[in-house]
Amino acid sequence: MRHCFEELEFDLPSALLNQLVQLFEEMPEGSLDAATVQGIDDAQGVYQLFFNGTLVYIGKTDAQAGLRARLLRHAIRIRSRRNLSHDTIGFKAVRVFVFTAMDLEELLIRHYKASPTPPTWNLSGFGSNDPGRNRDHTVLKAGHFDKSYPIDLELPVSLVAQNGEASAADVLAQLKGQLDYNIRFEGAPGKPKSPHPDLIAATVQLKSTDDTVLNILRRVKAALGPDWQITALPGYVIVYCESTNYKEGIKIESM
Template identity: 30%
Template sequence: MGSDDAAILIGVSQYRDPSLLDVPAARNSLHAMHRLLTSPELCGWSEDQVHILEDPAGATDLALEVHRLAEQTTGTLLIYFVGHGVVSRSGALCLTAGDTQLRYPDLTGLEYDKVRSALLDSPAQVKLVILDCCYSGRIIQGLAGAGESQLVDSTDIRGVYTLTAADQVAHVPSHGESAGTSFTQALCDVVRSGIPGAPPALALTDIYPKLKSTLKAHGFPEPNQRGTDTVESYPFSRNVAYAGGSGFRLLPQEHVDRFLRILAAQPRHDLTADRIGELEDWPGVYLLHRESGDASEILYAAMGDRSIAARLGQHLRKISGRCHIDVRDLSFSYLKLDDDLGVVAPDRLVLQHLHAQGRSPRWNNSGFGNKDAGRMRDSHRRSSDHFDVLHPIDLSWRVRFDDPSLGVSAQQMAAQLRAQLPYTFRIEPRDTELDQVRLTFPDGSLSADQAFRLLAYAMGDAWQISALVGQVLMYREQDKRYPDAIRYYAGTRTITEMPEVCKAAGLPDDF
């Protein structure tokens, strides 16, 4: 996938309204779709292209986040939703959020027309919508009566393919905590098994007949689809059941094998700023290695489509500010390339090769390459093998301030912290109170922890600084709890916690 692609995965499994039952299967389906998309052997999306919005509380914030991401996407835009779908009195499909009320879905839910608006406003060239909820098929089939033409038109957008789970009530298995919804589970199974006789790359229109027959054979609701323009032929996944054919290969296998041999033979270099600074600004593919005694492990394989040096510099900065890893144990190797990397996708070739050898790099698809995905993902619970969980941010990182004895505003202090910390420090969008509060502190460096304590004390109890395993937040909020937080700062109070996921990962109590 290109760097201008985005997949927005929305899953709602918990509801405040007792009339809407919790759906644990929705959470499982959300994570299953994430694994499917980021599998290098199948769909090949990178972690930083996939935005998981799990259990969003309010429909308004959800709509704003969908619009924001859609407006920034110029390549491929994929929107997936799993959760309750309800129909309003006017006949409109409403996607639910955590605080949606069944009695007022049009006021408290996300009407599909708002998703349609985001699709219309997005400059993306390819737009895919997958809805796993009750009544989702009605946006294609329409409802009987006066509202039918309006509902049919809700999917009539140029360059959009829509796949829906059910015209009426969708099916959710009643057994097993790890079970997903029947529709998403069947979709994942079809893609992972491949389709014999189909092309080497599967479009959703190739997948649809097999998906429909599979669901029908089990007595589940049948899906529905609608596509416009040539988006129907967009390659959604590699066909693992493809046995080869007589068609033309853009990259002959002997060229691929030679590329892999040459890459494997490249020398390793210490992951240091000096060594990275010696590299030319050139695109290519690179590997991160870790040495442990006599053993060596490939941790990460990726490409720099503009500059290998720039990507390595970003990785070095990120790793330097993490716990339980020593950058001195890491090295890198690389190979400069002259090809159009978006066409050749050398990183996928490397990942497929390593996976076939049972050597899948542990940092790929673990969140290592992720960028700050925004406020909506702050409450997302990470898995026990996520990079941020295994290597939390280092709150002992040292920072220095310009002329601290002269005093600075809270806004200036926060800005200097953001510039020096090797992890994200996100603050409330420009708030005048940050300019009005002033601080003074001793000369010399401070740890990030000491700086946050000073800043929290100055801002008072109305503000809260929350240190999560992967980033730090500063918002005008009180007693807000995040599932992946390791420390909170509010006024004079500092609270240290050990997230359950960190305990499950076997991390020591000290960060």
């Protein structure tokens, strides 16, 4: 028998999670390439990435960085890595009009972590930003995304230069603008966001403005001289005035 006052406790997160899981299960995978992703609304939502048909990553977007922009970024990231190709990566994306995408991401990760196929890339560093100078000596564990899929130094890039010359600072800045992985270089004393004076003063001789990342970094090293070191770490490149051995790093020498 009902009364004039009753209580209703509705588990909205669980209900929404169940609907999302069912919807994802019914959806086909799309190919993570620019042509497919361009047809998606740049809106708030959640998405899944698949590697050879296996769920590996769950992500979210908001109004500032929508689904299209985020998925395009992931497509570029895959292009910038060895051992990965577009034809092995698929995605599913759902625009969400209610609730918060952040809560949904956490709910989905928690749900799939308990499944037979947990999203392994969520736990391996995929999508993370540059960890900073203090982490350059970190030895990555087996299975870490950067260790399994290190950066590709053989990617072709195209630079802008006058008469085949440009400062090392300009070359490195242009590389950063074309690559998904970071190229971090030493800043000016007291002004870490500005290039070091040596990088501005050094002139890089470019045999061609169309070349691979590796060949261009070799020419930057030649311009900087022996006091500077360029190191390719699994997930990014660092350029500093130093002489240091990194367990996970490869020194790039002059051509």
